[in-house]
Amino acid sequence: MTYLHNIGTYFLMIKEMFRKPTKWSVMKRLIFNDIDDLIIGSLGIVAFISFFVGGVVTIQTALNITSPLIPQYLVGFATRQSVILEFAPTFISIIMAGKVGSFITSSIGTMRVTEQIDALEVMGINALNYLVFPKFIALMLYPFVISIAMFLGIVGGLAACYYGGFSSVEDFITGVQLDFIPFHITYAFIKTIVFAFLLATIPSYYGFYMRGGALEVGKASTTSFVWTSVMIILCNYILTQLLLS
Amino acid sequence: MIEVKNLHKSFGKAHILKGVSTSFEKGKTSLVIGQSGSGKTVFLKCLLGLFSPEEGSIAYDGKIYSELTEDQKRNLRAEMGMVFQGSALFDSMTILENVMFPLRMFTKQSKSEMQDRADFVLNRVNLSDAHNKYPSEASGGMQKRVAIARAIVNKPKYLFCDEPNSGLDPKTAMVIDNLIQEITEEYDITTVINSHDMNSVMEIGEKIVFLKDGLKEWEGSNKTIFKTDNEAVTNFVYSSELFKKVRQMYLEERA
Numbered sequence: 290m291t292y293l294h295n296i297g298t299y300f301l302m303i304k305e306m307f308r309k310p311t312k313w314s315v316m317k318r319l320i321f322n323d324i325d326d327l328i329i330g331s332l333g334i335v336a337f338i339s340f341f342v343g344g345v346v347t348i349q350t351a352l353n354i355t356s357p358l359i360p361q362y363l364v365g366f367a368t369r370q371s372v373i374l375e376f377a378p379t380f381i382s383i384i385m386a387g388k389v390g391s392f393i394t395s396s397i398g399t400m401r402v403t404e405q406i407d408a409l410e411v412m413g414i415n416a417l418n419y420l421v422f423p424k425f426i427a428l429m430l431y432p433f434v435i436s437i438a439m440f441l442g443i444v445g446g447l448a449a450c451y452y453g454g455f456s457s458v459e460d461f462i463t464g465v466q467l468d469f470i471p472f473h474i475t476y477a478f479i480k481t482i483v484f485a486f487l488l489a490t491i492p493s494y495y496g497f498y499m500r501g502g503a504l505e506v507g508k509a510s511t512t513s514f515v516w517t518s519v520m521i522i523l524c525n526y527i528l529t530q531l532l533l534s
Numbered sequence: 535m536i537e538v539k540n541l542h543k544s545f546g547k548a549h550i551l552k553g554v555s556t557s558f559e560k561g562k563t564s565l566v567i568g569q570s571g572s573g574k575t576v577f578l579k580c581l582l583g584l585f586s587p588e589e590g591s592i593a594y595d596g597k598i599y600s601e602l603t604e605d606q607k608r609n610l611r612a613e614m615g616m617v618f619q620g621s622a623l624f625d626s627m628t629i630l631e632n633v634m635f636p637l638r639m640f641t642k643q644s645k646s647e648m649q650d651r652a653d654f655v656l657n658r659v660n661l662s663d664a665h666n667k668y669p670s671e672a673s674g675g676m677q678k679r680v681a682i683a684r685a686i687v688n689k690p691k692y693l694f695c696d697e698p699n700s701g702l703d704p705k706t707a708m709v710i711d712n713l714i715q716e717i718t719e720e721y722d723i724t725t726v727i728n729s730h731d732m733n734s735v736m737e738i739g740e741k742i743v744f745l746k747d748g749l750k751e752w753e754g755s756n757k758t759i760f761k762t763d764n765e766a767v768t769n770f771v772y773s774s775e776l777f778k779k780v781r782q783m784y785l786e787e788r789a
Contacts, residue, residue: 309608315638404622411582411694412636413611 299494306422306490309415316423323427327389331434334388335381339372339438342380343445346371351455361456365446365464370473372442378477379525381438382484385431386517390492393424394513397496398506406497421493431485432478439477476532483528484521491517535560535595536581536692536724542589543576550576551587552748561722563715563738565729568745569770574728577745578696581726583611594692612640615685615723617695617714621677623669629680630656630665636688655683659713675706679713686717693718695727699734711737732771735759744770760784 310316350367397420400406409416443465450461495513499505536558543551550573558564566574579585581592583599592599594610602610616622623632633652637643643651656662659679669677678698685693695714699707715738718725729735735742739756744767752767759771760780772781 309605312639399625403625404618404620405624407584408616408618408622408624410584411611411614411616412639413608413614414639415608 298498299490302417302421302494302497303490305415305417306425307418309418311414311419311422319419319423320426323423324430326392327424327427328430328434331385331388332437334384335434335438336441338384339377339381339441340445340448342376343368343372343442344449346376346442347446347449347455347461348453351450351453360460362460362464362467364450364456365461366467367464368446368461369443369465369469372446373439373473373477376442377435377438378480378484379521381435382481382488382521383518385434385484385488386492386514386521389428389488390513390517391510393489393492394496394499394510395506397421397493398499398509401497401499402502402506417497420497421490424493425486425489428485428489429482431488432481435477435481476528479532480525480528483524487517487520487524491520536726537593538581538590539593540590541577541580541587541592543573543580543585543587550748551580553590554745554748554750555590556743556750556753558724558726558741560724561719562740563718563725563727564741564743565727565735565739566743566745567729567735567770568751569730572745573748574730574745575696578694578726578728582614582616582694583607612636612688613691615688615690615693617678617681617685617693617698619697619700621669621681623677623680623684625669628666628668629661629672632669632680633683633687636684640688651687652683655687656680658686658717659683674701675703675710678702678706678710682710682713682717686721689721691723693723693725695725695729697728697730699729699731704733707731707733708737714738735771
């Protein structure tokens with residue numbers, strides 16, 4: 290029953306988020322602030338993780354190819370497929386659920402605890418539009434982050450391949466270009482947009498509707514991370530089934 | 535003027551307000567007092583439209599809140615100013631930005647006009663040199679004054695204050711009380727204050743509503759509260775030694 294209530298409240302929150310828009314001059318500033326906090330502020334960690342995980346994927350693939358009959362360029366091929374199809378959109382989104390999601394929950398939750406949301410509502414402001422909508426718009430730039438993750442993941446793989454001596458750079462690049470299906474990029478970006486929506490709304494829901502004090506803000510952040518991750522994994526499965534099978 | 539009729543509010547099985555009826559006049563400072571758990575905050579949040587009562591009505595200058603459309607409710611709320619117990623200033627904004635916020639949201643004024651108005655109200659609350667500070671850099675008393683400035687910057691018709699003196703020393707508390715009363719008279723607004731501070735009651739309680747267990751137990755003013763024979767009120771008022779002595783002196787004088 291609680292789950293049904295939460296799901297219902299979540300969808301009502303999304304509906305309310307689009308009602309009674311905040312003045313554009315104010316909203317514009319909020320959107321730019323959120324782009325800075327959520328997108329630009331995440332680029333460093335995304336770049337670092339992408340580069341090294343791309344390298345690890347390459348090393349593990351190369352070490353598992355023991356048969357001399359398997360061509361070396363398959364290392365590049367496997368790295369590209371892993372990074373574009375799964376690692377960049379899904380793995381990075383789960384990391385973002387921790388970084389961006391807990392930031393959103395704790396910042397909105399703290400506003401709830403300190404009555405700042407009540408202050409907005411008393412003034413007649415649609416607090417959901419004011420607080421959640423700019424985050425939703427900012428996270429529509431999330432595919433840009435994922436593009437960087439894809440690029441750096443493959444570059445990390447190339448670097449690992451070159452410095453580890455697993456295959457030549459030419460072989461790796463041949464593998465990266467082999468049997469390239471452009472729809473895989475479309476598939477990855479469709480997933481990314483859906484995950485961006487989840488990343489903006491689920492943590493906002495847990496922050497906005499929390500009750501209690503500082504301890505509850507911490508608990509809400511943890512719960513929001515868990516549910517955002519669960520929903521990302523679940524949507525990943527459903528979208529893969531729908532788009533690739 | 536705010537008229538409250540037979541207000542009921544429950545949370546689950548807990549019946550918090552059990553039929554409160556009263557009215558608050560324009561240009562006067564009214565206090566809602568009572569012990570913790572008496573329903574003061576729920577009552578105030580009902581007045582603010584943050585809680586919907588199950589029964590009863592609240593009329594703001596004749597407009598019954600529950601009969602208004604969502605847009606009309608929002609427009610009415612834009613005419614309300616609220617000073618929260620913890621000030622509720624926006625952490626990410628400077629004091630000047632906090633005060634300018636309602637103007638930015640609800641008016642079409644130019645930036646310089648908004649700044650002039652914000653300067654004026656900040657001067658009014660004696661905070662002319664704190665414009666660029668963030669709320670975290672301001673003292674409790676300063677935060678309360680900023681909250682008052684933010685509440686009055688858009689010239690509200692109704693001002694609500696939830697425990698405006700909590701956490702303040704007696705001198706600062708008196709400054710805040712006097713400021714609220716002066717502003718109420720100056721702008722001719724309807725002010726309702728939640729308080730359990732007896733100094734405030736004595737200082738600015740032009741009308742006092744005493745709540746007990748979700749019911750209106752007594753209604754009067756700062757002139758009559760010390761003379762009442764209502765046991766619940768006298769127990770509340772004379773809970774401190776100082777006021778017990780005042781009461782003793784009054785009784786001796788009367789005898």
